Amino acid sequence: MRATVKDVARRAGVSPKTVSNVMNGIVPVSAPTRLRVEQAMQELDYVPNLSARGLRNGRSGVIALALPDLATPFSAEMAQSIVEVAHEQGWSVQIEETGSDPQREQELMTRARSNLIDGLILNPVVLDESAVKVGVALPPVVLLGEVAQELADRVYVDSFAAARDMTLALAKSGRRRIAVLGINKTRQSATSIQRRRGYEAALQILGIPRDESLLISCGLWTPGSAAESLARYLDSNPLPEALFCFTDSLAIGALNALWKRGVRVPEDIAVAGFDDVTDGRYAVPSLTTVSFDKRTIATEALRLLTERMADRTHGQRVVTVDYTIVERDSTR
Amino acid sequence: MRATVKDVARRAGVSPKTVSNVMNGIVPVSAPTRLRVEQAMQELDYVPNLSARGLRNGRSGVIALALPDLATPFSAEMAQSIVEVAHEQGWSVQIEETGSDPQREQELMTRARSNLIDGLILNPVVLDESAVKVGVALPPVVLLGEVAQELADRVYVDSFAAARDMTLALAKSGRRRIAVLGINKTRQSATSIQRRRGYEAALQILGIPRDESLLISCGLWTPGSAAESLARYLDSNPLPEALFCFTDSLAIGALNALWKRGVRVPEDIAVAGFDDVTDGRYAVPSLTTVSFDKRTIATEALRLLTERMADRTHGQRVVTVDYTIVERDSTR
């Protein structure tokens, strides 16, 4: 049977509330009493019951992190940053996978309202407004990434600008037939829309006419899907001069598909990604990409979340995180 | 203000307990009453308070998953499987990073005893017995992977046998100077010890004498560390005929380092990994590896965990998960 405040109190010869005071440190406790209590806690190997504390305080100390696909290296790196920053601030992190399914996103909101979770960091994908209904009493939410509508606090990298800059960078070496990989015909994510727009904006700046045949679509944002889509594309289309993949995972798949066909990168085609994932840095050839600090995203997301928890009424806050174009071997 | 059972009860004209009975379905409730209650729940948008339920029941419905390094693709895929299987069974998953730090592993055990967590799935690394003390009232624990001692329920892939088989597979094409990458001089993990032993067992079978100079050590199990270690190694050593990396992440780093030096894979050297991570499948060249079903691991781990929660007394259970050697382009 686990010890409770009551047990500790009895052993220390004080009241339960005094034990609580020692733990929380808000109400002052005299030195000798504190000592007795602390010793009693030691002896009984006391561990507070967080369910009880959560019930009483209305705070669990847990936040949820919901990502569309937990299996990707990007998710992994993002999760790591968030877990680490959260820990530094005393939070635990519950992890969830939405599968870019609005239904799951909705479920999560409900869960988050069940008081086991104080807040939610959500990377929405489809997010037609159906997903996050800011109607009833919602838990504090921070959105990660591009979103169709402004409905909650949000941290993001400007995908439009980054994609534009990347496209411009690809064009610098004189390449004009620049293809993009990652457009999804059926379920367009806000992110992919932004990146595509950025790409098109760059083309306009460059005076390159749009060419529908350079938009390579792709079912999922996975290497497998990318490799397959690209291979099929190349079966019936000429090789572009450059390929901008909307994520590093896509680029990794693309590199594999190109290699299988004997296409040399970057000699025959330049390839770039987005996210700056570790495996991209060590791809063959190492991958040019849009880089940004995931830890900053984590820090900002947690800051917004805690601010929101403290003050549920203030207006929506949006934080933009800087990016840089990192040129590696896949484009030079 | 969120609705509680009390509110629902008042609205439905019944007692709080009846509402509870409707939710839990253990105590029978007459059809008309149930209907009234359900409607009231709908109208009030009732969501049960899990902290309260957890306090009362002594169960939170949350398990923790602790991995050494959340940033790796392997962690990501493992986490995905566990989260998905856990969800199917109604559990939530809290995610933690130990950084292969025994101190953190210890902290986790304490947290796990704080009743916000019903059980713990832990992938220990250093795990000298210090980490998991099976002394006092511990929460149910399932260990993932190789472990120095038998101290808790456990699910693992036989690293020894797999490493042996992989080494034999590498030798099949006549290669005899087979190096391994991933040994860590200072903090040896049980896993790396097993894999090394398997490698050595294969050498013995093959009648190849051991050669210390073919053991390439590496600080971390990351591509960066692998690339660096291998590059330094090749500066002062001849190229081996094959390279068995203890994880796919290491192999990805190795492929990059080899490519940078103009070494062709598999013509000049065969490379193999361990874990069968997606990015390895799409590496250039695609990576030969030890494959095993992560979902099976997840399922078994959860099974052991729930069994242990139901019966804290039974003996330790150990489950072995099958593996296969998957040969891809990096070795043929």
Place this chain on the structure above:
DNA sequence: CTCAATTTTTACAACGATGTAATGTGAGAG
């Protein structure tokens, strides 16, 4: 040494859900 002002500690009641045991309701048998 007394009394007020302060500090420290306490008793009690919540937080929300649910198990226990008791109460209330109805059906069917006599």
Place this chain on the structure above:
DNA sequence: CTCTCACATTACATCGTTGTAAAAATTGAG
């Protein structure tokens, strides 16, 4: 029409912690 028996519902206490408000102990001034 009464009495039993099964079933449905309820009142109450409880899980472990902490805020509130009041009591007790301590301090310092006069």
